[in-house]
Amino acid sequence: MSQNYVLKLYNKLTKLPLGNKMFSMFAARKAPYFKTVSPVISKLVPGECHCLIKKKRAVENHIGTVHVIAICNGLEMAMGFMAEASIPKHLRWIPKGMQVDYTAKADSNIRCVAVLPDNHWQEGDVFVEINAYDDNDVVVVKGHIKLWVSAKKAK
Template structure:
């Protein structure tokens, strides 16, 4: 178990433990803090992140702005990758493609998943989806990663 997953597992059962873990992630990557996310589930190859529908993430039609959702999807993917990447590999995002499939009028659950066998050097795709509270997919897409061997010192 790597450091990221170990910290999450140590904190998740405490009151506000998931909130504290989410704050730690946002301190590491400050832009994620703009959506005030909450990591609600983390295991190897799977992460879920909650975005609350509130004024600060609204667009002009009073729904959750798709860029806020993309931020949540990227956070879910990044935390999943950090919690899963084998010790001899490293990763970096190369791009994101998304489709808006429905209005995002409620809180949003961002999900990133990958298969264990995908952790190979080269370009890999991570499936990402955002759901409303009724489990309707509001955004779905792919985040492309470049995975490479760590340099030996």
């Protein structure tokens, strides 16, 4: 399977100094709301994406931990770029929902991970596993994002 434009760009830019930051800035421009958490994509391969959110005042809640909505934003970004980098050319996707559980305090930087097991794409509902980890690899948020996958219309 040949790489699509997202994966090609990621692989090209990450060979450069500050390439992950350059790619992440490009990524956040595609969906401007992502910029609110200053995400950095640290890994992107077919079926998997990691996105780092730095703990800073702008993403904290009233008790000084990373706000779960900021984490969900990072998880959605990780899912979206995993999907764009992975989905076969004849298919398209759209999110239908997100289910998350808060499992621990998010009191450090957060690594948001989206995984499609076995990079298995099919038409219909597809569930992407999402987990957010603190600096000690403790899961602070876990869940899934449900996608609707359908065939692209013939041109």
